[in-house]
Amino acid sequence: MSRSPAGADPATPYLRVDVARLRANLERTARWAADAGVALRPHAKTHKCLEVARLQLDTGAAGLTVATIGEAEVFVDAGVEDVFIAYPLWLTDQAAARLRDLAGRADLAIGVDSAEAAARAARLLEGSGVAALMEVDSGQHRSGVAPETAGQLAVAAVEAGLPVRGVFTFPGHSYAPAALRTAADDEARALRVATASFRAAGLEPDVVSGGSTPSLEHTHTEELTELRPGVYAFGDAQQWELGTMEPADLALVCRATVVSHAGGRIVLDAGSKALGADRASYATGWGRLPAYADARVVQLSEHHAVVDLADAPLPALGTYVDVVPNHVCAAVNLADTLWAETGGGLEAWSVAARGRNS
Structure with a gap:
């Protein structure tokens, strides 16, 4: 970490963080989640920054969400002990070796949305302790299986030898002015159906995970055990x-x-x-x-x-x-450094996971 000389600004353009506002955002959301009785597992792809991750964990986050194995490596190398890669990974031998290394140092879970990917992960990660969450589509129509088939997918994963921890979704269609509440409603329905399908298959999901920043205040927290917003830390236009x-x-x-x-x-x-x-x-x-x-x-x-x-x-x-x-996630991914206003000048916070896209 370095500090800008007194009275001097870095050369423009640069990204500047108001740390007091950042802390307020983190604390407000952590209190909201605690009052609702759900865990907070923020998505670190928004900031890719160790200093922000530490603030999130210090204010009550149960762990971090990331999008890639590379991001997971950066945060686990820095001491983060609980990471979920919320992505339907298709593993290679090399990727599996990286996950095995991480699993030796942190509680690690990955996303799965097909029986084929589950079987491949089970074979390549056997005995590693890496667990999986089944992804369901709650309305964004990007990745994830139909909620009513989540239990069937979980059974296939278990039978292949992959430990199953639960189910997750991302209500990404909340990014529209008229969809904040309806996306949260869709998420709740999807997770309710997915949970029922687990139980009908004889499985109990320990983790039921969802959440997005736009839909956060409308979340049906009775249907979830954890939330994974990301942009809430900084906000954006x-x-x-x-x-x-x-x-x-x-x-x-x-x-x-x-x-x-x-x-x-x-x-x-x-x-x-x-x-x-x-x-x-x-x-x-x-x-x-x-x-x-x-x-x-x-x-x-x-x-x-x-x-x-x-x-x-x-x-x-x-x-x-x-x-x-x-879109703050996209802007941060273009920067090497976040310049943080701490009250004593500007501190340089490295965007440590920048470029770790695989």
Whole structure:
């Protein structure tokens, strides 16, 4: 960890974290989960950062969720003892060897959504202690089996020799303005049916896992044992526009410099290579500016962000402006460092799991 010289900012564009806001987000969600009687297993693909992971664990997280074996390796190497790879892995010999190494140092679970993948995992991971959760589709229609077949899949996994811990889903279709509550309802139905199918097959799921940041407050917590939100830690422009987080809750911005007034607008030095290129169908621009509620990033190139400030006066050339990325996970994945405001200046937090995509 390094510290920026007193009074000096890193060169723009860079990602800046308000640690007080980050802590408040983590503590608020941890209290909510504890009051609801469910475990919190946040998704670390959002931040990929050891310092943020430690804060999450210190505020009550039961463990971490990751998307890849590489991410799991980074966090287990740093001492995290409980990790779920929430992805339907298709194992190679090399991947299985990496999982075996991790299982010797942490409680490790993986995702499965086919009998073929379960049988392969059982053969390659035999005796390792790695467990599996069966993935069900709760409405996003990405991966996962139909909820009513979850028990059948679990039986196939058990018969192949793969320990089964439970069932999981991701209500990713919650990322739409009218879907926050309905996606949570879909998730609850899917998990209820999946749990019933386990029991009909003579199995009891110890873990029933779900959750997303947009649908979090609508979650039917009586149907789950754990939640796996990720974006809640930082927030982003998507959460702002969905109404699930207020601007005052957003803990990460991209600090950029005004480099041009061309066309009567401001041009910033933070393009898609700093902010990410994601723009959901409901998004009103390529990012939002906390200091200018009516402003929109109306054009994004690799190194340019063109901002229409509406009726606000143009800040002078050389002025710093903060932009909230549309999708914080994508923006963080483009950065080597998060610059954390700790009250005593800026600390450099490494994006330690950046690039660990396999």
